[in-house]
Structure formats: structure tokens, C-alpha cells
Amino acid sequence: MSEKILVTGGAGYIGSHCVLELVEAGYTPVVIDNFHNAIRGGKALPESIRRVQEIVGTEILFQELDLLDEASLQELFKKHRFLAVMHFAGLKAVGESVQMPLQYYKVNLTGTIRLLEAMKAHEVKNIVFSSSATVYGDPAYLPLDENHPVGGCTNPYGKSKYFIEEIIRDVCKAEPDWNAVLLRYFNPIGAHKSGRIGEDPQGIPNNLMPYVAQVAVGRRECLNVFGNDYNTVDGTGVRDYIHVVDLAKGHIAALEKLKENCGCKIYNLGTGTGCSVLQMVKAMEKASGKEIKYKIVARREGDVASCYANPRLAEQELGWKAAFGLDQMCEDLWRWQSQNPTGFSKN
Numbered sequence: 001m002s003e004k005i006l007v008t009g010g011a012g013y014i015g016s017h018c019v020l021e022l023v024e025a026g027y028t029p030v031v032i033d034n035f036h037n038a039i040r041g042g043k044a045l046p047e048s049i050r051r052v053q054e055i056v057g058t059e060i061l062f063q064e065l066d067l068l069d070e071a072s073l074q075e076l077f078k079k080h081r082f083l084a085v086m087h088f089a090g091l092k093a094v095g096e097s098v099q100m101p102l103q104y105y106k107v108n109l110t111g112t113i114r115l116l117e118a119m120k121a122h123e124v125k126n127i128v129f130s131s132s133a134t135v136y137g138d139p140a141y142l143p144l145d146e147n148h149p150v151g152g153c154t155n156p157y158g159k160s161k162y163f164i165e166e167i168i169r170d171v172c173k174a175e176p177d178w179n180a181v182l183l184r185y186f187n188p189i190g191a192h193k194s195g196r197i198g199e200d201p202q203g204i205p206n207n208l209m210p211y212v213a214q215v216a217v218g219r220r221e222c223l224n225v226f227g228n229d230y231n232t233v234d235g236t237g238v239r240d241y242i243h244v245v246d247l248a249k250g251h252i253a254a255l256e257k258l259k260e261n262c263g264c265k266i267y268n269l270g271t272g273t274g275c276s277v278l279q280m281v282k283a284m285e286k287a288s289g290k291e292i293k294y295k296i297v298a299r300r301e302g303d304v305a306s307c308y309a310n311p312r313l314a315e316q317e318l319g320w321k322a323a324f325g326l327d328q329m330c331e332d333l334w335r336w337q338s339q340n341p342t343g344f345s346k347n
């Protein structure tokens with residue numbers, strides 16, 4: 001019998017790519033999602049999961065479930081015996097989090113606490129958590145290693161990631177037989193090579209590459225570049241973009257680490273290379289063969305000039321390293337965007 005992994009928020013962009021890799025690695029993912037960001041497909045399944053099924057050729061166990069629904073969560077843990085939990089569920093829009101902090105803290109923090117309680121009650125002691133490089137705040141030095149001070153970010157979304165890290169660390173301290181891997185993602189982009197699953201933001205994309213892809217496909221007129229007066233190669237913001245499939249494979253490596261009874265571990269998932277906004281625009285023009293119109297506008301509040309990882313620890317301790325380069329990321333993003341100009345919805 002293959003080992004069952006609970007995947008919260010498994011219908012989302014990163015979650016669905018991890019579900020696919022879990023199946024490929026021989027695990028049985030059990031996906032829960034509350035459809036906050038996911039589009040419904042046929043047979044009560046999210047469209048993203050329906051397509052993962054199509055790619056892997058096996059059925060994926062799915063249940064519509066909100067982590068704040070304690071009773072249903074308990075039932076789920078009674079029904080399945082999980083080896084580990086991969087926790088992706090949560091609200092993730094930085095700007096929105098500033099407008100509605102309570103909502104963000106309720107969903108992200110309370111949702112996680114309910115999940116940890118259910119794990120404790122049912123003796124599931126292994127968790128991989130979807131954290132973010134945002135916990136580092138404004139970098140004091142670059143590249144960012146895992147020892148860089150944390151807690152410096154200023155928006156409720158980023159703080160919720162930091163608080164959850166602390167909660168999980170404390171649980172691991174109190175429960176010595178628990179294992180946790182906290183993965184600090186840099187900027188995931190791209191899509192599975194099939195072009196069948198990818199990022200599908202609802203409304204106006206907050207993040208650079210989904211926006212760029214929508215300009216390339218003709219869904220939006222022009223990219224706003226948030227500032228060109230940073231102290232960077234061309235004045236625009238520099239980030240560490242990582243292929244979402246590399247990121248997903250990092251989660252499988254984390255799962256293997258949990259099996260070593262590793263206690264609480266923290267790893268950056270990045271490539272170690274920074275790219276500017278204008279370099280990304282160029283790379284996407286090359287991949288798509290389309291012109292991407294842009295204009296320079298004011299800086300976005302809360303943005304840092306540069307942010308990129310030192311990814312060595314993950315390489316040393318997880319045996320994981322990003323394999324895909326920028327061209328591949330853009331080509332895969334373009335395949336997804338051009339074959340699904342309106343994302344998972346049909347119109």
C-alpha cells in the first residue's frame with residue numbers, strides 16, 4: 001500500500017504541481033481544498049485536479065473541505081491514515097492582506113492550528129509547510145541563507161507565514177517525535193510541461209509573471225513596471241524565479257527528509273540567481289515571440305530591491321537542486337498561457 005499524504009490547498013498552483021509529483025513518486029495524495037482560488041471541474045473535482053488525473057492516468061482522492069471546519073477535518077483524519085501533511089492552504093495576496101488583516105490571520109493561523117490539532121489528535125507527526133522568502137523582510141545581506149534574521153516583513157500575509165513557522169517550531173520543541181520541514185519559497189513561476197496545469201490567478205494578477213503572460217496572450221494591454229530606480233542591474237526589482245516543477249520536487253525531497261526523523265528543518269527553495277523585471281520581460285518575449293508592452297510606474301509599497309537565495313543547504317541536506325533555467329520556465333509558462341488563455345475556466 002502506497003503511503004498517503006494529506007495535501008491542503010492541493011487544487012492551487014503549487015499544490016496541484018506537488019500532487020502530480022507525489023503520484024509520480026509513488027505516494028497517494030489526499031487533496032483537500034475549499035475552492036477559494038480553484039475553479040470547479042467535472043465530477044465535484046477542481047479542474048486542476050481533474051487535469052492532474054488526466055496527466056498521471058490515475059484517480060486522485062479529493063474532498064472539498066475548509067480547514068476552519070473542525071468536525072469535517074477530524075472526520076478526514078479518522079478516515080485516512082496519513083504518513084505526512086503538506087500544508088499549502090491559505091490566503092496569499094500581499095495587498096489584500098493589508099486591507100483585511102483579521103481575515104488573513106483567521107484563515108492562515110487558525111486554519112493551521114486546527115490542522116496541527118487534528119494531526120496531534122490522530123498521531124500524524126510529519127509536516128511540510130509552504131513558507132516564503134518574505135519572512136526575511138528587507139535583506140540585510142544577499143544571497144539570503146536560512147540564518148538570515150526573520151520576522152521583518154511588514155504585511156499580514158508575510159507575518160502569517162512567519163508566525164506559522166514559529167508555531168510549528170514550538171510544536172516540534174514540545175513534541176520531540178514530530179518532524180517538520182519549513183520550505184521558504186522564492187518566486188515560483190512556469191508550469192508543468194504538458195501545458196495542462198499552471199497558475200490561474202483570479203482577477204488582476206498581483207505577481208509579475210502571470211501578468212506578463214496575460215499581456216503576451218493579449219488579455220491585458222500593458223505591464224506596469226513598479227519602479228526603475230532601485231540599486232539593481234537596470235533599476236528594476238530583482239528576484240529569484242524558480243520553476244514550479246523544481247519547487248514541487250523539493251517537496252518530495254522534504255518528505256524523504258521527514259522519514260529520517262529530522263526534527264524541525266528549514267530550507268530555502270530558490271535557484272540562487274536573481275533576475276530583474278526587465279530581464280524577465282525579455283525572456284518572456286523570446287519564449288512567446290510576442291512583444292510585451294510595458295511602462296514604468298511608481299514603486300509598489302513594501303517591495304524590496306533585490307531578493308535571491310543561497311540554495312546550498314537544500315542541496316546539501318535534501319539532495320535537491322533547481323534544474324530548470326529561465327528559458328524553460330518561460331517556455332512552459334507560455335505553453336500553459338497560450339493553450340489556456342483564460343486559465344481553467346472555459347470562457
Ligand code: UFG
Binds near residue numbers: 092134208
Ligand atoms: N512587478 C512589477 N509589476 C507587476 C508585478 C510585479 O513590476 O505587475 C515587480 C515587483 O515590483 C517585483 C517583481 O516584479 O520587483 C516581482 O514581483 P512579484 O509580485 O511577482 O513577487 P514578489 O517578490 O513581490 O512577491 C513574491 C510572492 C509573495 C512572497 C514574496 C516573497 O508573491 O507571496 O515573493 O519574497 F511573499
